[in-house]
Amino acid sequence: MKISVIGLGHVGLVSAVCLAELGHQVIGVDSDPEKLDKIRKGEVPFFEPGLEELLQQVFRKGLFTAAHELNQVVEQTEVTFVCVDTPPDAQGNMDLTHIRRVSWEIGQALKNKPDYHLVVIKSTVIPTTTIQVVLPILKQASAKDTDSFGLAMNPEFLREGKAVADFMQQDRIILGALDQHSEQLLEEVYRHFDSPKLKVSPSTAELIKYANNVLLASLISFSNEMANIAELIPDINLDRVFEGIYLDKRWQWCLGREPSILVYLKPGAGFGGSCLPKDTAALVQFSTERGYSPELIKSVLAINKNRLDHIIAILKSRENLASGPVSILGLTFNSDTDDIKESPSIPLIDKLVEMGMHVRAYDPYVDHLEKRGINFELCKTLKDAIANSKAALVMTAWDEFVDFAPAQWKGLMATPFLLDCRRVLKGDVLKEAGVEYMGIGDYLGRLDNCRE
Incomplete structure (x- = not known):
């Protein structure tokens, strides 16, 4: 397929190069001339192991080029991935300036394009952004409706330092398509992957990314809470504490079956039983009596x-x-x-x-x-x-x-x-x-x- 990727930062360049390595014809677009100049020389403007070699490889195969003019690139491709930055503003809210600008530019390019075109948001955006922000802009700028273009949200789960492997060996692919036509085209992009493909709405796809990241952040905070509590107790080897946790079979894959810990990752009426409520409350009390208030654990109980x-x-x-x-x-x-x-x-x-x-x-x-x-x-x-x-x-x-x-x-x-x-x-x-x-x-x- 002919694919364009808008925004050649960490997510965009990794995605563009890996899609090209899979055999797609990819054009990367960025508004930064210095970045484009480096990329055209086969240089990656940031550190990511294995990416530079892969970039040079797809250049040699003629599967990847870098460009500045978004309008022409959209006209030449079938699918456009939006990978622009969404930084926080002064109040901590998500700044959608780049998303809005690029959506308008894509819409303008679609105005004179006779062929159907799929727009895929890969930037991390708050739930409802794809439907309530991007879609209206595309409609207004193109003067067209969704019978002429498709829209989807396809979050990324790339870790810096392991991004190439994460893309090429994806553990799941979230297809947050607006409609069936959009879903079919997006699925075709990922036809090379045997990874589970979860077909959801755009807003669900957006929340999956946030839920995933917040969960990971919560696990880190939990670990830090344990460290804070361990500091109150003599003769504690925290490494061994966590080793004891890791040996719990519920964290481990067995015979191709999902870890049973996943049953805890499901909304419900709350936890009960003889252990969880009692032990959690006891740990809060223990810490409080020693002058430390474990806010994360207290919030779990609340x-x-x-x-x-x-x-x-x-x-x-x-x-x-x-x-x-x-x-x-x-x-x-x-x-x-x-x-x-x-x-x-x-x-x-x-x-x-x-x-x-x-x-x-x-x-x-x-x-x-x-x-x-x-x-x-x-x-x-x-x-x-x-x-x-x-x-x-x-x-x-x-x-x-x-x-x-x-x-x-x-x-x-x-x-x-x-x-x-x-x-x-x-x-x-x-x-x-x-x-x-x-x-x-x-x-x-x-x-x-x-x-x-």
Whole structure:
């Protein structure tokens, strides 16, 4: 394919050269004459192991050239990757000046281009930028609509110092396309890769990049918190502490299967059980007593505590609930156990009962629960629990709930509203059957009512 890459900084030049190495005909564009001069000489204007050799190689093959005029380059190519810088402004917000300028210039180039053209945002941008900023500019500048051009968001996950290997051996490729035509073209760009290709919306692709980076930052902060705490304790070998963590099999790949730690990377009702809440709170107390306030760990507990208030706010936003009945499905803190210790379901039931709601609960492995007032009932079957219910909350990921027929949800409930607090049900299938489904993390249409 004929590809143009706008912005030849770290991401742009690595992407351009690697795409050329894969056999694409690539033209790199940059507004900096000195940078272009170096690149045309086969020199990389920054340090990145292996990139200069690869640049010279694709030059010799005639697969890569560098240019200054964006307009002509867009006319000569089928796909344009936007890799310009998005620095923070004085207030710490993302500065989209370069994104806006380049989007306008691309749109102007598309105005007189008869052929379909795909624009791909590879710069890191806040969620909704591709749809709410780039798309309107492209439409206005080109005087065309999306039947004449495509748009996608394709985040990069390149580490400086390992960027060439990261691009050539990508662990996943995020295809955040506006429509099917855009998706097909972008998939064709990456046809050489066997990596998993995740097809999502542009905004989802943008948030994936942020979520990925924030997660990595959180792991670093966690490590620093452990270091701060270790400084308070005599005879601690912190290297051995982390070695003990790394040996946990949940961090390791086994027989081609994903690490089980990924189950923790999923939104839900919060953590419970005998260990996590107790140990986390104990570590906070331990540190505080010794004069150190572990803010990150405290925030982990605060976020967990606030999950129930958020779930209740979602319920309160529904006008037809009043006194219920509401069904709580799952009482154990996790599936494959009968342990209800620190389960979020229990305080949730108590809060709903206090609000005057009639609550029915069911768990396939819990046959007894202390009486919680006249408005609470522990049911023996799932059908009993949801009969004539106005809302059902899936609090534990039991297979029985996942496998329950959509028609039965709709037929048994008074108003079939399912709030999936573990994101385990097949939402699309339920919606097709006429069930109102919402998974934790889904868009809140009544946002103001759910943020109390």
